[in-house]
Structures are given as structure tokens and as C-alpha cells.
Amino acid sequence: MKKIILILSALVAVAPGLSAQTPAGDRLSQLEEMVVVAKEKKQEHKHDVFQINPLAHFGYGWHRLDADVYADRFGPSREVFFNTITLGIHPTSWVSLSAGLDLKWDKFKADESYMFAVVDDDITTLDHAFSSMKSCFTTFSLTVPVALKFELGPLGISAGSEFIFPMKSKTKVRSDYNTLNTDFSAVTKGGQVTKFQYDFFATLSFETIGVFFKYYPKPVLEKAPFPETHYTLGIYLDLN
């Protein structure tokens, strides 16, 4: 029994060698008998290196401005943006560098202990005691997001920076106090609005839907009290 095991073990050990010693003619005979299964051709997604895409993305985000002393001073503040055009460089099908031109609206809602007001045609903020008054402040900006994106199948990851150029700002005050009837809005000069803003963002997408995170290291209002930094979380549609 031991001898049989030894012999068989030796055969297993030398079998590869036996196979490698087969003359080429015999090997060809074996190969000719083998069946070849045709493989499905991989769909090669051809990509252009340079791409221009209009209306590449739309997004909706929620600002978080309640850090430190600004806790409870802001209501739901949002941003909406959409892309007008994006220029992308795609050296491979899975990495790209893009720059776009977006239109962005931000709305900051002041809560009960805070108020946006217009003083000398310019926006400012006030601490107020009128619980019936609510105000909001909106800006319209042109932004240039620059992003490096990696695509792994349906998953997309990108990170970059967005340069924000505020164009117009407006405040709106609403009061429920019957006697005051102070439902008014005013367009500000925008002098208090920080002229050049930027943010850092990261996105994660699956197919066309994604989530984003933006961090604003500069305050929206330069001189009026406003959170020094804030961040935004949101969702977006990637039509690129």
C-alpha cells in the first residue's frame, strides 16, 4: 500500500514534466481537438479626450450654519445650482479633469433671534426680539467648479474647488405682526457680500445620482456678523 502511494505521488509530481515533454506535433493534435468558446466582445466605450457638455449637473443642498454663537439663528438655508456648460479633459475613460460654469442661488433664512436687514441699501444682520419677524437673504452667483473625477464603473468620486462670484443679493423680511404689515423685500448693493468666495467640495455618485459635501472657508457676509465658515450637504444629478 505504501509503495502504491509512493508511486502515485511520484507520478503526480512528474506529470507536469511528462506533459511538457510532448512533441509539438502531438501538442498540436491535442490543441486542434480542443473546443474554443467564443468570448463576448467587451463593449469598448470609446471616449473623446476633450469633451464639452452643456447642462452637466443640477444640485440642491442644505447649508449648515449653526456653529458656535450661530446656533438656532438660522432656519433651513439652501443652495440650488445648475451647470450651464462644462469642459472636460478625459485622458482615460476613468479619470477626468473638468471646469464648468454654474449658476447658483443661495438662500439663508434667519430664525427668531436673528434678522437680515437692509441698512443704507446694504445687507446687514441684526439680533432682534420680534418673534413674528422672519427674514431671508438670497444671493445669485456665477461659480466655476473645477473637479478631478474618477469613475469606476457606475461609481464616481470627485473632489475639487469652486470659485464663487456673487452677482446679486436680495433680502426679504416678513412679519406676521398685523399692525406692522412689514412684508417687504429689498435688493442690496451687495457691498457686504464677500466679493470672492470659494468652497472645497467632494462628491460621490452612482450612475447619475450623487451626494455632495461643500466646505466654505469664508463667510458669506464680509462685515456683518455671519458664520466664518459653514458647510453644505446635498444631492445632485450628474448628466455628464
Next chain:
Amino acid sequence: MKRFIAFLIALVPVAAFAAGDGFLKGKILKLDGNESVTEIGGSSFSLTLSGISNSKSLSLLDVERALEKVVDDDKIAMVYINYDHFSASVSSIEEIRTLLGKISAAGKPVVAYGASLGNSSYYLASAADRIFLHPAGSGSLTGLGTTQYFLKDLFDSLGVEIQLIRHGKYKSAGEMYIRNDISPENREQYEVLLGSLWSTIAEEIAASRGLSVEEFNSIVDNLEVGIAETWIDKGLIDGLKYRDEMEQYLCHLFGTTDPAEVETVSIRDYISSLKKGPSGKKIAVIYADGEIVRSGGDIVGEKLAAQIAKVREDEDVKAVVFRVNSPGGEVVAADMIRREIELLKAEKPVVASYGAYAASGGYLISAACDRIFVDNTTLTGSIGVFGMVPALGGAIKKVLKVNVVNIGTSPHSGMGTGMQPLTEEEKAKYQESIEDIYDDFVTVVAEGRDMEKTAVDDIAQGRVWSGKDALTIGLADEKGTLLDAIDYAASLVKLDKYRISTIPEKKSFLDNIRELKNGESDDYDPLVRFRWLLEPGFHAMAIMQYISL
């Protein structure tokens, strides 16, 4: 325990098959029919009526090195040969076949394909494990033959007289000018020679195809192959395929249906990836390729002698392979080379390797080498001397109506002008020179081959021998390729790793341009070809020119 044994039993074929790797993996090395293989390779220019033509060829050494590397190269899975238009001498094909055999023995398939087959292309293709032919292709096998032309009647009608002075009844070069038919000695020589060459070719082809030599010769003698189907019927090829079917066949061997997944590499590209080996220790391959002349030709005696002297002084060169592919030539030029080889041999091992021919002067220059490697189909020997003296005075008078008168200070001042025949006295003197040169030739061979002069004389007499017969009669030592000779030379100096340097080097396209522009000191002089008519020489040209395969 029983389960364990059953497991081991089952494992044996699995292990064997798994190690057999299933489909082929790697690249296909392609030997394209449009390549030609010459001794030195490189670029050669020719000026033609339609302009300059530049043809490139591969050197046999590079091809052999490439094929030898394939044996152990895991990146190359098989060799594919397109045998159409493949150009190489019979002995080069013999050497290439040897290496293809090694590749096949290593388990790597060799597949050949083409559209027409002849003696030469089939000799090459038969080394393959599979031979395919285009369904509309055809070919014929006609054996070896020679066609000779005899010009005596033509010369007589023109008034040209040629005097042939020779030693060696088999020294047939020159007979075409003085006879109207083949001499019995010459006929005997050719019959034995062609028989020997053909026996090599037939035996190798028959062995490759699993036929007996008789069966194969019967196919040839009865012209039994012609159109494509006949080649299959006789078992000389394995199938008929169109080009797209051939492509699919190759894909199948690699387990795919997509040609884009099968990688090929041309032999030219593969050669360029060969490593040169470490510098500092070299084996020099010195080529003597062509006719030996004093100036204006393939092998210029003084020039090659100077190159050999340089190799002798080069301390990095540890051993030398003298690759001879020459039908002979002028006495003085050949002796210059012989002398330098003698001096070289005193300092370093010199191994001779013969190509298509190493005859007459080609044999003289290499007879003293330490060892001589031949191919079975090499033409060698032709140990003999002859000289030819034309007398054109009669022809000039008859045809051009010009009378030639010679005035001189001695009765022999007209000797060597080519206008008048030699007198009996002059002929006797010339014969004496021929005998002296022949004796010297025999002495060189006897000393080089360690044979008695009488024994050399018996096999000399100007007779041409095949390499196969040369091994039997002592004119060569071993059948082997150029690489075998190099390996042997390396073994004599105990070198495992070395660089091969070649002399002369391959000519590039730019080298040819420079020569064309600057001229060479040995520029080809068309009239130099007629020098051999006046001077004794070692020529076996007639044999080499007229044997066709």
C-alpha cells in the same frame, strides 16, 4: 486510505493536463517569406536601369540565434513560417531546419503556410509540424539538377581559342569553353555530388513527414504532386486553408476566436531584442563570403587579411569562427588570407564553419582550422588548380577584320596579351606553375587535415564533394550549424558568456550611400572578372552556378 489513493490517481492526468497549459500562451514568432537570409545580412545596393534598389536581408547568424532563443523563451509559444518567396541557400535552410527541429522538440509548434511549393520552399516547410497550402496553390518537386552549357563550337565559329591548363581531372571549371559536351569525369562527379545532396534533402524531408525515402523519391520521380489536393493525397502537407482560415486556425491554438488577442512578433523585431552578451570577452565570426579576388569583388584578399590581423591583435577576442561561403578565386589573394589564418591560429583557436560552399580557394583558406563544421549540403573540396588562356587574335581578325601583330624583344613577349595562343614551350611552363600551385595546395590541406599528401591527392584532383561525403573522406570534422561552431569555439576557451562580433559588419543603408558617394578602393571593376582567364586560380564557380534546387 482508499479515498486518498483514488484522489492521487485522479490527480495524475489533471496535473499533466494542467501543466500542459491547455491552449498556447505567448506570442507567435513569424518568419515571413519576404525575408531573405544571407550570410552577412544587412543592406545591399544595386544600381539598375530603373534606379537604385536597396534590399535588406537577415544574417543567418541572427536567424539562428533568434531560433535558439525561442527554445527557452516563455514569451514565444510557437513559430509561424510563410514559405512563399523565402530566399536562402540550401545549406542555410538545412541549418534553419535543425533549429526548427529543436523548437519542435521543446514542445513549441512550428506551422508553415503559403501558396506555392517548390524544392527549396518545401525543404524549409517540411521542418514544420503542420504544413498548410492555399487551396488554389500548387507546386512541384523535381529533385536536384544542373544544366551545363558548352561553348566550343561557338568559340570555334568566332575564331576564339581557349587553352585550359589544369591539375585535376575533376577540375571542370573551364571545360565549358573547350568542350562540346560533359567529360566522363565531370559527369561522374556531378552524379555523385547531386546524389549526395539529394539524399540529404530527401532523407530529412521523408523523416519529417513520416515517409520512407523510397516513397518520397517515388513521388518526386513520378511527378505525383502538382495542384493543392495532390499534396494532401501524398501526405506531404496537412491541409488546405485560405488566409482567413489560417488566421482562425492560429487563433484556435491560443483558445480564442479574436485575432486581436493573438500577438505576433516578426523575426526581424525579435532579432533586435537579442542581447549582445557581456563586452570584454568576444568570439569573432570572420566571414569569407563570395569570390576571392585581389581587388574589386566580394572578398578582397588583402583587405580580409588585414581584418584577420586586427582580430589577432584584439585581446578581447578569445576565439574565432571562420565562416566560409566561397567558391574560391585568385591564388595570391587566397594565400594572403590563408597566411593570416595560420598566424591567427597560432594565438587563438580558429574553428571553420562552412556555408553553401567552401571549395577550391574557399577550402584552401580554411583547411588548417582547428575544426571544420559543415552542413551535409555544403559543396566543398575542389582541391585543384586551373588557368585559362584565351587567344582572341583570330576572333578579332575574323569578326572585326582587324589584324593583330605583336613585336617584342623576346619570343615570349606576346604571352599573356590574350591575342595569341601559348606555344608548346609556354604551355609547358604554365603547366609547371600549375603543378607547383597544386602541390602547394595539397601540402596545405595535408598539413591542415593531418593527412598524407597521397591521400589528399586521391580525393583532390579538383573534385567537388558534398559536406556529407567530406565528413567521410576527412575533409571536414563535424556536421553542425554556425551556432554549433561558435559553441565549440567557446568551449575551447571555456567561455560561458561572451559577445559575438562579426567581421566584416553588416552594411547599413547609410554605409551603402557613403560608398556610392565616396567610392571604395575596391570598387567593382567589371574587367577584373576576366583576370582569372589569364591567371591560375582556384575556382569551383562552374559547379556552384549551375546546380539548381
